[in-house]
Amino acid sequence: MDKTLKRMATMHRMQVTGLELFYQNGYYNTSIDDILKALGLSKGAFYYHFDSKEDFFISIVQNLVVQKFYSHMIEPIEGQEDPLNNILNTFENSLATAEHNSLDHGFMLSNFITEFNGKNPVIMKYLKDIYQIWEVNLVSLLQKGKSDGYVARHVDSEGVASYLTASYIGIRTLMVEGNSRTLRYQYIQQLRQYFKMLAQKEMA
Amino acid sequence: MDKTLKRMATMHRMQVTGLELFYQNGYYNTSIDDILKALGLSKGAFYYHFDSKEDFFISIVQNLVVQKFYSHMIEPIEGQEDPLNNILNTFENSLATAEHNSLDHGFMLSNFITEFNGKNPVIMKYLKDIYQIWEVNLVSLLQKGKSDGYVARHVDSEGVASYLTASYIGIRTLMVEGNSRTLRYQYIQQLRQYFKMLAQKEMA
DNA sequence: TTTATTTCCGACCAAGTGGTCGGTCGACCC
DNA sequence: GGGTCGACCGACCACTTGGTCGGAAATAAA
Incomplete structure (x- = not known):
C-alpha cells in the first residue's frame, strides 16, 4: 500500500x-x-x-478538471432558494475570483475546447461531457425553479441554460484582455436585468 | 508597378x-x-x-482579418432602422453561416485571443483593437437607437454591448462542438426576449 | 545579347519535440 | 547478505520547428 x-x-x-x-x-x-x-x-x-502526453492530459481532465468544475461551477448553484439568485451569485463569485487573479488565463474549459477542436476528438469528448454536465444541471435547476415559483412557466429552460453558459464563456474570454472589473460589473448588471424578466409571470 | x-x-x-x-x-x-x-x-x-512568422501573421490580421470583420460584423449592423433588429439579424446570419459551414472552427477573433493571451502581447494588441472597434460600433448604434426611440433611455449601452459581444463569442465557441442548429435557435430566441426588454419604455 | 534585379529554390542549421531504453538505486523480503 | 522490484535517471533517437543563405530561374533594362 x-x-x-x-x-x-x-x-x-x-x-x-x-x-x-x-x-x-x-x-x-x-x-x-x-x-x-x-x-x-x-x-x-x-x-x-x-503512456503518452495525451494519456497524461486525459488523466488530468478526469481527475482535476472535473473536480474543479464541480466545486466551482456546479455545487455552488445548488440550493433550495431562488435558482436565479444562486446562478447569479455563483457567476459573480467566479468572475470576481478570475478578476483578482492576475495569473488568470481565461475559462479553462472553453480554452481547451477551443484548442482541441478539430484536432483531437478523443479529448474533445471528455471536455464536451463536462460542459454537458454543467448545462444539464442548469436546466434541472431552472425547471425546479418553475415548480417553486421562482421562474416563469413560459421560460425555455434549455434555451436559457445555453444562453447562460455561452455568455459566461464569452465574458471570461473577454476578461483576459484587461478591463476585467468593468466587464464583470456590466455583465452581472445585464444578467440581473435578464433574470428579472425570467422571473416575471407575464411579458408585456 | x-x-x-x-x-x-x-x-x-x-x-x-x-x-x-x-x-x-x-x-x-x-x-x-x-x-x-x-x-x-x-x-x-x-x-x-x-521577416518572420510573427510578422506574417500580423500582416494577415491587418489585411484580411480586419477586413473580414468589418464586412461580416460591423457594416451589416449599421442602418437607419431599429438597431436592435439590425444586431439580431446580423448575429443570426453569422451564426447561420457558421452552422452551415462544416469546416467552421469557431469565432476567429476569440480563437486567436485565447491562443495568444499571455504569450504574445504584440499580437494581442492588434486583436484587442479589432474587438474594441466592434464594441464601440455597437455602443454608438445603441445610443443612436435611444435618440430614435428604439431603445429605452435607461439602458446602459456599454453594458449591453459587452453583454452582446460576450454572448456571441460564447455561443460561437459552443457551436463548434456540434448541435449548432439548436444552439443558434435557442440563442436567437433568448436574444429576442432580451431585446424586447431593452426596447420597453419602463420595467415592471 | 548582355546586364541587373526581382523572385524563388532547397539544402542546411540549431534548437526543440514526444518517446525509448538500458541502467541505477534504495526499500523490502528471504 | 543476496535477490527482487518499483521508482526514477538521462543519454539517445527520429523528426519537426523557425530561420539562413548561396545560388538559380525569370523578368526587365541596356
Whole structure:
C-alpha cells in the first residue's frame, strides 16, 4: 500500500503541475520537458507513470478538471432558494475570483475546447461531457425553479441554460484582455436585468 | 508597378492560405512548411516576402482579418432602422453561416485571443483593437437607437454591448462542438426576449 | 545579347519535440 | 547478505520547428 501511495502521490504532483502549465500555455505549447523541469523529475519518471502526453492530459481532465468544475461551477448553484439568485451569485463569485487573479488565463474549459477542436476528438469528448454536465444541471435547476415559483412557466429552460453558459464563456474570454472589473460589473448588471424578466409571470 | 503587382499577388496568396490554416489549426500548431506545402512554394519565397512568422501573421490580421470583420460584423449592423433588429439579424446570419459551414472552427477573433493571451502581447494588441472597434460600433448604434426611440433611455449601452459581444463569442465557441442548429435557435430566441426588454419604455 | 534585379529554390542549421531504453538505486523480503 | 522490484535517471533517437543563405530561374533594362 505504501508503494501505491507513493505512486499516487507522484502522479498527482505531475498532474497538478501539468494542469497549471497546460492552462497557462496551452496543451500543444507545453512540452513534457517543461513540466518535468518544473517538477525536478526526468523523462523516465514521466513515461513510467503515463503512456503518452495525451494519456497524461486525459488523466488530468478526469481527475482535476472535473473536480474543479464541480466545486466551482456546479455545487455552488445548488440550493433550495431562488435558482436565479444562486446562478447569479455563483457567476459573480467566479468572475470576481478570475478578476483578482492576475495569473488568470481565461475559462479553462472553453480554452481547451477551443484548442482541441478539430484536432483531437478523443479529448474533445471528455471536455464536451463536462460542459454537458454543467448545462444539464442548469436546466434541472431552472425547471425546479418553475415548480417553486421562482421562474416563469413560459421560460425555455434549455434555451436559457445555453444562453447562460455561452455568455459566461464569452465574458471570461473577454476578461483576459484587461478591463476585467468593468466587464464583470456590466455583465452581472445585464444578467440581473435578464433574470428579472425570467422571473416575471407575464411579458408585456 | 508590374513587379509590385506580382509581389502583392504572391503575398496575398500566402496570406489567404496562411489565414485559412492558422484559423483551422491555430497559429502555433501551423508550421510555415505546412503553409508553403499548400501553396507549392519554398522557404526562400516566404522569407523573401516576410521577416518572420510573427510578422506574417500580423500582416494577415491587418489585411484580411480586419477586413473580414468589418464586412461580416460591423457594416451589416449599421442602418437607419431599429438597431436592435439590425444586431439580431446580423448575429443570426453569422451564426447561420457558421452552422452551415462544416469546416467552421469557431469565432476567429476569440480563437486567436485565447491562443495568444499571455504569450504574445504584440499580437494581442492588434486583436484587442479589432474587438474594441466592434464594441464601440455597437455602443454608438445603441445610443443612436435611444435618440430614435428604439431603445429605452435607461439602458446602459456599454453594458449591453459587452453583454452582446460576450454572448456571441460564447455561443460561437459552443457551436463548434456540434448541435449548432439548436444552439443558434435557442440563442436567437433568448436574444429576442432580451431585446424586447431593452426596447420597453419602463420595467415592471 | 548582355546586364541587373526581382523572385524563388532547397539544402542546411540549431534548437526543440514526444518517446525509448538500458541502467541505477534504495526499500523490502528471504 | 543476496535477490527482487518499483521508482526514477538521462543519454539517445527520429523528426519537426523557425530561420539562413548561396545560388538559380525569370523578368526587365541596356
